[in-house]
Amino acid sequence: MTLIKEKRTIYLALGSNQGNRFEQLQAAVNALFETLGDVRKISAVYSSPALGFEGPEFLNCIVKMESDLSNSKLIKEVLRIEKRLGRIRGESAGYSSRTIDIDVIAIDHQEVRSKNLTVPHPAMQDRLFVLQPMQDLTPDWKHPKLGKTVTELLEACSDESNLSKQSKWLRNPKKNLQLDQFKYLAIEGNIGAGKTSLATLISHDFNAKLVLERFKDNPFLPKFYKDQTRYAFPLEMSFLADRYQQLLDDISQYDLFKEFIVADYDLYKSLIFAKVTLQDEEYALYKKLFHLMYKEIARPDLYIYLYQTTESLLANIKKRGRSYESDIQPEYLEQLNQGYQEYIKSFPEGGVKVIDVSGLDFVANRADYLKVLRAIVS
Structure with a gap:
């Protein structure tokens, strides 16, 4: 998997004065969600007169997003969405009617000046149809060049256009994913x-509490990959103790009736790994200790197993470059996968989702990420 890149907050102004204007705005929001990143908030929709030319009234809004796209990729995707939704950019100067208009208003508190992108938008302080919906979302955002907040810019704005707030709201497409139906997700995999x-x-996109396995500090792990027979038992025992204590501490801090929790492991993985690595006598003892601990741990309401082919796993392991993992053999990964498959068979219907992510990169490719999310809620 590709390393997760830092995300930036982006504000985009959407406008339409041709066709079904509300549907055009909704289509734009949906397309931005599919390509740019997470839609955090959408302002109310306002109607306003055409500015600088004679034409039908516009419907306008501001969309607050988070995206890891570069500036060049960002503007490229915005222009592509406009074109797909029927926007025709002519060579003549001045304003005109359009099915959709998408302007990048601001990126965090940055100043950007390039051939294709200038932010903050140079005219934002003069446009009531930009400042009013932005006031809805972020009144305290401060213009990095003018040194004024949105509220102050709005108060000083000389635009006397008559804005009318619409009663109908645009829908955030993220709500279609319905991850809020879950309270505790455990994501597992080889x-x-x-x-x-x-x-x-x-966790980031759905405001969930994140529980990550603490494995990097385990002193037995590098030794185990060099000599499995000698170090298997102390490794598995230390993992079991750490996972048990972490889950007991972390999950107990949260209210599973009110908070959304996502973890990158489930305690049962300890038994799966132990069955592969331990001798029969060691495994028998380990199993007794495991079940004493397991009965005290809260169960996830959905268990997700990310399946990848052995070839894909080996490629990912090589890409992330952990020296102590360099000796992992294909046979070991296949044994682990078989152990997971046996465990999955014990789940009641609807309690587990197996998702084949072979060939996907849901970190670098948003389409892959959304494909995985939709598989979770399907």
Whole structure:
């Protein structure tokens, strides 16, 4: 999996004065969600007169998003969406009617001046149809060049256009994913399947409490990959103790009736790994200790297993470059996968989702990410 890139807050102004204006705005919001990133908030929709030319009234709004796209990629995607929704950009100067208009108003508190992008938008302080909906979303945002908040810019704005707030609101397409139906997701998978990356993305986009397995500090792990027979038992025992204590501490802090929690592991993985790595006598003892601990741990209401082919797993392991994982053998990964498959068979109907993510990169490719999210809620 690709490393997760830092996301920026982006404000976009949407406008339409041709065709079914509200549907045009909704189509634009949907397309932005599919390509740019997470839609955080959408302002109320306002009608306003055409500015600088004679034409039908516009419907306008501001969309607050988070995206990891570069500036060049961002503007490229915005122009592509406009074109797909029927926007025709002519060579003549001045304003004209349009099915959709998407302007990048601001990116965090940055100043950007390039051939294709200038932010903050150079005319934002003069446009009531930009400032009023932006006031709805972020009144305290401060213009990095003018040094004034949105509220102050609105008070000083000389635009006397007559804005009318609409009673109908645009829908955030993220709500169609309905991840809020779950309170506790456990994302599991083989070594290198991408479970930590997916859990981190979901936590950020859906405001979930994130529980990540603490495995990097385990002193037995590098030794185990060098000599499995010698270090298997102390490794599995230390993992079991750490996972049990972490889940007991972390999950107990949260209210599973009110908060959304996503974890990149489930305690049962300890038994799956132990069955593969331990000798029969060791496994028998380990199993007794495991079940004493397991009965005290809260169960996820959905268990997600990310499946990848052994070839994909090995490629991911090589890409992330952990030296102690360099000796992992295909046979070991296949044994683990078989152990997971046996465990999955014990789940009641609807309690588990197996998602094949072979060939997907849901960190770098938003379409892949949304494909995985839709598989979770399907």
